Amino acid sequence: MSIIDPQPQAPSAVTTKNLYEPYSTTPETTESQLVNLDLSTFDLPGGKEALAKQFKYAVHNVGFFYVSNFGLSQEEVDYQFSIGKQIFDLPLSEKVKYGVDTKAFSYNGYTGPANHQIDISYVLSNIPKLTSHFPDKEAHPRPVQDNWDTIEHFAKTIHRNVIERLLVIFALVLELADEEYFVKRHNYETRGEDHLRYMPYTARDKDVNKKAQELYSTELDIDQCYAAGHTDLGSITLLFRQPVAGLQVLNNDGKYRWVRPVKGTITVNIADTLSLLSGRYFKSSIHRVSVPPADQRHLGRLGVLFFIRPNNDVLVEVVKDSPLLKREGVYEPLEERKDPLDVGTWVKERQKHIFKNVYDITDAGQGKDGQERDELEAEVAGIKIKYWN
DSSP: OOOOOOOOOOOOOOSSOOOOOOOOSOOSSOBOOOOEEEGGGTTSTTHHHHHHHHHHHHHHHTOEEEEEOOSOOHHHHHHHHHHHHHHHTSOHHHHGGGBOOGGGTOOSEEESBTTTBOOTTOOEEEEEOOSTTSOOGGGSOHHHHHTHHHHHHHHHHHIIIIIHHHHHHHHHHTTOSOTTTTGGGSOTTSOBOOEEEEEEEOOOOHHHHHHTTTEEOOOSSGGGOOOOOBOOSSSEEEEEEOSOOOEEEEOTTSOEEEOOOOTTEEEEEEOHHHHHHTTTOSOOOOEEEEOOOGGGTTOOEEEEEEEEOOBTTSBOOOOSSOHHHHHHTOOOGGGGOSSOOBHHHHHHHHHHHHHHHHSSOOTTSBOTTOOBGGGOEEEETTEEEEOBO
């Protein structure tokens, strides 16, 4: 199935361990019960079909799930936390040399203080796919340059062992004749906007947490922070987590529920573009990042995330010839657009809209369209979307 060549084994040295204790207090909201897909069964006779059957309810009704047995050791995962820590331990004057180019609506690079963020609790570093399309090591800070082969090994292993298998399972859920329908549209070496993100969440004092409504936000100013529930843009998002609670998903009952960090798993959510390709049969769930429960509130944490998107030349249109979608009658007429929309254009238009409406807001906490930040709905490239809840 995979076209990715095996990579050398990653270094074994680990400088940042995953040593936080799980929280013990009862959360203010209950936990969301998520399905765990054991990918070690994928290649067994009938294995992927069984996973698709197990998966069907989750992808349509929940949009979040775990995967386990994905072919990387905990040591290799912890090493990625170490790389992230090395990036954020650099002097600010060094980090801002690699800042994102917001005028070009870019998102690869460093985001933080002295760039376009004031809230020092919101910091991240995005790295594109390390392919011929993004070959310049000098465009990245020293910890990335020094660990180039390790990061490439990590990214390609995840793409081969997790992404491609999940994409096959998605196709099986839709009962497609070609089980590699989505795999072919997420080719690792083809130009696309996938990226790896290192993102720390610093512990904050009581007053700051209160001002921020107990949430972490993408806002410019902590005084303008709002309940930053959102969906993701691409196909799927993978989150490698340290065992500190923070992620919450909006349940069908309208209440946010904790998504507990589970040892040995990746937390995965479906995003907007894959939802669109499925006629919105696959659920792109609203989620947010909260401060941890009381007994972990003093802890900072680091997330390592993969944002997976279809290749740039893929058309944003509902998959054809799905027996499931025909039976369910869930097709949305994206394929009837007069002007076909490809993913590269879709991503760029979404980025423009995000930068316009998130990073350019009024003192009243409103966008230029006058809508409140917690209820922003819009039409981007002819497609209706909702950013925040």
